[in-house]
Amino acid sequence: MAEAEGVSSATPTEEMNGAGNLMDFLDEPIPDVGTYEDFHTIDWLREKSRDTDRHRKITHRSKESIWEFVKSLLDAWSGWVVMLLIGLLSGTLAGVIDLAVDWMTDLKEGVCLSAFWYSHEQCCWTSNETTFADRDKCPQWQKWAELMTGYNEGAGAYLLNYFLYVMWALFFSFLAVSLVRVFAPYACGSGIPEIKTILSGFIIRGYLGKWTLLIKTVTLVLAVSSGLSLGKEGPLVHVACCCGNLFCSLFSKYSKNEGKRREVLSAAAAAGVSVAFGAPIGGVLFSLEEVSYYFPLKTLWRSFFAALVAAFTLRSINPFGNNRLVLFYVEYHTPWYMAELVPFILLGVFGGLWGTLFIRGNIAWCRRRKTTQLGKYPVLEVIAVTGITAILAFPNPYTRRSTSELISELFNDCGALESSQLCDYINNPNMSRPEDDIPDRPAGPGVYMALWQLALALIFKIVITIFTFGMKIPSGLFIPSMAVGAIAGRIVGIAVEQMAYHHHDWIIFKNWCRPGADCVTPGLYAMVGAAACLGGVTRMTVSLVVIMFELTGGLEYIVPLMAAAVTSKWVADAFGKEGIYEAHIRLNGYPYLDQDEFTHRTLATDVMRPRRNEPPLSVLTQDSTTVEDVEMLIKETDYNGFPVVMSRESERLIGFVQRRDLILAIKTARQKQDGVVSNSVVYFTEDAPQIPASNPQPLKLRRILNLSPFTVTDHTPMETVVDIFRKLGLRQCLVTRSGRLLGIITKKDVLRHMAQMMNQDPESIMFN
């Protein structure tokens, strides 16, 4: 394809010297021909051919001398260097976030007297004064009431602890929302819908900037520590992509080419999920399935490398003290039975139903926030939600602690050494075998109490997460959904276990459970429930299963996890096709062309502009428009580009020119070239047109003309047109009939048409 020569690629010295010096860093970047405006879509074809040109030039030069050869090697290796740096920085930031969250969450309840920077568990680590009965308590760590008044028990101490817990939670969330508001408003929310849109070709300047990175890291810790029902996985993906963007600017190979930059961002997203879950393979699959739009195979290997480096860096920082990457790494070795597939599928159905409920509720609430008065008080909203969460969460011990700890406890199996209420089974003291072997035991009163509290916690979490996700602080939803699923799964697991114990003479249980043998593991049900709920909300498939089995290390549990994930996706898809991220993309009106099939039988003429009652297409002619005409056209319309035709009579298409390039070229010409005035003729042909010598000097603008715009005929079915837009990443497409230009179809028109066909509001598509 003949390339529109926009930018001559930088000389090799500039390419290697990508960083520049301090003064250049402070200067305002001069908009170049070939860059894009904010909130516009990139031209994938142009970026791809620019990269091929650059590569060809380097390969050609590398034969000239040894120095050029070395430079070509460095250029080839720059991709791997970027991946290495991204992995290192994401791993470090994730380690810092984990450690800080650990400490600050415990800060709401008490403080370590010997060294204030230790969390509860770390404080009691070296203590020799723990007894078996209270193995969580040690004298070095005191709750606030004990510190301030010296009393540990009693109503007064309880109320004081309660009050201080709420105060700390409010303080943390107020700090978080003020920092976001003052320094980096783009740091709020999860980030994954916007990153999906950016990776499909959209430009949001500043979304992956340095301040956004800093503020998102700092406020994520504050938001998670304040006890709100949100997680840190989605924001970690955003943080990793910011790191990716940061390192891209070091190398001109990536900083000047938006298409190549998005390859790096895909790999960075994989690194982000990898450190969030400790699942490198799951991270790569998540990037492939959920986040990326175009995922060439070269990116697969590089993403894996980045994810591995990130996971390794996180492990060497060792935030959890036992060489594990995630707080809830459990290792089971108990088998599961075929009959248990029934409750697993039930959990899948629950996950699908909850996913639908959550998506509908959350989108309705977010829409209300966008359109009514509620959106005018973001700080107040955050504080109110935090207050409600803290006040309702403190009384229930399962919601008082952080959600990750809750999930960890629910996933863990009850050994004889567990002291929590959930493991308060009645042990037969006359057992001859050691109690590590968990036979089926009847539940003691502690278990029933724990079940009640868990049921209340479930309802609370279901309701409050709908209002929390989407607030103006960094918020993720993986951990809350997993918590909902884990609670439901554990309840079902305990129910099945008790049923198996009390009715062990039923046929199903007789074949499967023997007295004294392992039968039902409630922890496994919790895991399956967590997978089902997460799948119901995000509609992940393969990546979900891989993440879950990397989390637990149990390859034997793939089948139950898959059963639950598949069921929940089917049930959720029956109610609505979109996952939470696609629903947010549609709510915001981003120009994201989905991968779904378009099956209506409309033609290109039905969608193209201008319609019948609209003014005719604004075109430029190849050699008869004056500079003044062009400037008038630019001022009166706001189209992103103009077709260039042979003449107004014949209307045969020559090419297409972008608005931004036109503006810059005319501005430069007026400043630099002599003799160019408003009456000068603008020409796009190779040779200047024949004009009398008295006329002012004509202006040649051939270099900004794209000589091969995409065209379709007016009878092309829209199915094909949508396919072309999706596969090639076009922004606009011209419609011709027998060579004559009829109209233009832009991506926005395609999206509006698709929305109309699906009976949604076409006016909600905001961007181009």
Add this chain to the structure above:
Amino acid sequence: LVLALAVSLVLALTPANSEDIRCKCICPPYKEIEGQIYNQNVSLKDCNCLHVVEPMPVEGKDVEAYCLRCECKYEERSSGTIKGTIIIYLSVLGLLLLYMVYLTLLEPILKRRLFGHSQLIQNDDDVGDQQPFANAHDVLSRSRSRPNVLNKVEHAQQRWRRQVQEQRKSVFDRHVVLS
């Protein structure tokens, strides 16, 4: 970027504390003996019941039965990392808070004292945003026309502030991006 490199350097250089490894054995109640927790800092190969549980509360044949119930886990941590990370995080947070307080509260007061009230009334663009110091910076920059680093830093800061203002408008006021 510099900060991250500093963090990783600090973490790599903190010496290993001998208190940072331990073997923790939890032994549940057995016959008349109540439950106990034993901690010792021994290495991984010595992390089992026989080495860690001292003094052994049972005799002879019962030792094996008692030890079968005990669960021993080897754990290590890096206390230097934890201390360094928390202190770095708190200092970054403190700096950001100070800067935020300076931007929102102190700067308008300082500029008002330097330039008087009249200059601040001429706000050009935004209605709903209090950025009176934006104008004051223009006055400052116009008075000094030497292109030195300080001027450039001011210009860069101005540009950054305008960008943040734009972002704030699209996210918080018009709700165009990020619902």
